[in-house]
Amino acid sequence: MKKWMASSMSVLLAGVFSSAVLAQHAPEQEQLGNVRFPVSCSAEAQQKFHRAMALYHSFAWTRVRPAFTEITQVDAQCGMAWWGLAMVAADNPFGWPQSVRLKEGEEAIQKAQEVGASTPRERDYIAALALLYTDHATVPHRQRALAYEQAMAQLAARYPDDVEAQILHALIVSGNHDLNDKTYARPLRAARLLEPLFASHPHHPGVAHYLIHSYDYPPIAHKGLEAAQRYAQTAADAGHAQHMPSHIFTRVGYWRESVASNQKSIEVAKGDHRYMPHAWDYMVCAYLQLAEDANAEQVAAEARALRTLNYTYSAGVYGLAALQARLALERGRWADAAQLELPAAPAPDDWKRFPQAESVHVFARALGAARSGDATGARREIERLRTLHAALNEKKLAYWAEQTDIQVAIATAWALRAEGKDAEALATLRAAAEREEGTEKHVSMPGYLLPARELLGDLLLELGRPTEALREYEASIAKEPNRFRGLYGAARAAERAGERDKAKTYYTKLTTLAEHSKHERAELQTARAFLGK
Secondary structure, three states: OOHHHHOOHHHHHOOOOOHHHOHHHOOOOOOOOOOOOOOOOOHHHHHHHHHHHHHHHOOOHHHHHHHHHHHHHHOOOOHHHHHHHHHHHHOOHHHOOOOOOHHHHHHHHHHHHHHOOOOHHHHHHHHHHHHHHOOOOOOOHHHHHHHHHHHHHHHHHHOOOOHHHHHHHHHHHHHOOOOOOOOOHHHHHHHHHHHHHHHHOOOOHHHHHHHHHHOOOHHHHHHHHHHHHHHHHHOOOOHHHHHOHHHHHHHOOOHHHHHHHHHHHHHHHOOOOOOHHHHHHHHHHHHHHOOOHHHHHHHHHHHHHOOOOOOOOHHHHHHHHHHHHHHHHOOOOHHHHHOOOOOOOOOOOOHHHOHHHHHHHHHHHHHHHHHOOOHHHHHHHHHHHHHHHHHHHHOOOHHHHHHHHHHHHHHHHHHHHHOOOHHHHHHHHHHHHHHHHOOOOOOOOOOOOOOHHHHHHHHHHHOOOHHHHHHHHHHHHHHOOOOHHHHHHHHHHHHHOOOHHHHHHHHHHHHHHOOOOOOOOHHHHHHHHHHOO
16 A cells, blocks of 8 residues: 555544545535545544545535635644645636636645645645746746646656546646647547546546546547536536536537536526526527527526626636627627627626637627628727737737637628628638637637638528538538537528438428427528428
8 A cells, every 4th residue: 555545544544434524425415426535634624625625626616615724724734725725726727827816826835835744645736736836927827737737647657546646637637738739639638547537436526527628629529428427416516517518518419408407507506606607608509509599588688687797707707798699699680799788797897807708799799790781880890809809919818819810800701791892701701710620619618609610601602602501511510510500501501502302401400409499480480391392
C-alpha cells in the first residue's frame, strides 16, 4: 500500500470508508455520488472533505465553497481545505481564462502553503495547483494552465492508486483543449484516462461529468451517451449533473431528452440563478427544433423576468442574451431580430464584462436587419460587432474574438446580399462557413445561433442554386443533426432540384421531429402538403 494511504490509516480506522462518509450519505442525505479523497486532517474534517469533493466534481459552486470553508473551521491545520477553496476559485476549467478568479485563488493557495500538509502527496497537490496562480500578473494563462496540467500528470504517475489524482489530471487535460484543434487530441486523451475509471468507479460523479465534457463535440458526441445517462442518476441532487447530459443530447439531436434534462436541472438548482439562464438557453434551443414555440416563448419570458442574475458567471450571461436571439432567428423573424434589446441589468456595466454575450445579441440584430433588406441598419450593427471584437482582443479572449470576427463576416455577407452584391455575398459567406467549421462551439453554448453552413444553404437557395444548396444543408445536418431549419432547407432544396425522394425523406423527418407541435409553422404546412400529394 502506498505511503500516502498509510499516513491516513488512523482516519481510515475511524471509519472513513464506511457508508456513513460516502458522498450520498452526508447529513442532508444528498445523492451526490461516491467520492473518497483521503486527507491527513481530523476525522470530522475527513468526512466533510469527501462531501466537498463530491460537490466540486459536479461544479456545485454555491454549495462547495461553504463546504470547504467549514472544513477550515473544523480543522485549522487542514491545508487541503484551503487547496479545495483554491480549486473552487479556479472554477470551471472549460470556461478558462474568464472563469478563474485569480486573486481569490492566489490567496487560498498561499494559505494552503502556509498551513501546510503532513503528507508528501497532499503537498504535491498544493504545489501543482499553485502553478495555476503563480505570477499570474506576468505569465500568460495558457502557460500557467499547461504547467498545472504537467504537474498533475506527474502527481497521477507518482500515486497511481490515487483515483482522485487520475480524475483531476484527466479534467485538466480536457479543460486545456484548444477549440481550434479539430483532431480533439486532448479531449480524446482525457477520455482514454477516464473510460477505465468509468467501469471501475461507476458512481463517481467526476468520471461521468468529465467524460461528457470530453465528448461534447459533434464527431465524438455519441461516445458520451452512456456517461450522460449515468451522471444524472449518480448525482441526482446536483443541478449541474442534471444539466450536463443535455450537452450530449444537443450534439446528437435528442431534443426531447435535452428539455427534460434542463427542466430537472432547474428544479434541483432551486432558484440558483447562476445556472438557470444557461439551462434556459438549452431549453429554448431544443423547443425551437421541435417547433414547440409556445414552450420556447414561455421559457424566454421567464428569462426576461429574471432580475437577480449573477453577472459574474459567463455562461449564464451568454445564455440570457442568446436565448432571446434564438427565439427570433430560428423562426426567421428577421424584423424582430433587428429590434432585439438586451435584458436590463442591475448595473450599467454588467453586460460589458462579457463582450461575447453582447456580440451574440448584436449579431442577431445585424442578421435580422440584413435579411429584412435594411443594409444600412446591418452595417451599423456590424460596426458594433467590430467594437466588441476589439474589446475581446483587449481582454485576450482569442477564441471569442475569432467567433465575433466570424459573426462580422456572416452579417457582412447578408448585408452585401441586401445591397444586391450577390457574388460578393456568396464568396464572403462561403469563407465564413469554412472558418466556423475550423473552430468548435464553446461550453457556454448549446450551439451556434444559426450554423454558417446552414445560412450558406439559405443564400444558395435564394440565388436559385438548389443543388448546391442541398449539398450545404446536408453538410450542416451531418454536424448539427435534427435541426428544424436544416431539415426544412434540405427538403426545399431537394424538391427544387427535382430530387423528390430526398425531399420526401427530409420532409418526413421534419414532420416526425415536430409531431407534437401545436404551432402551425408555415414550414410544416409545406411539408404536409408535399407529403400529401
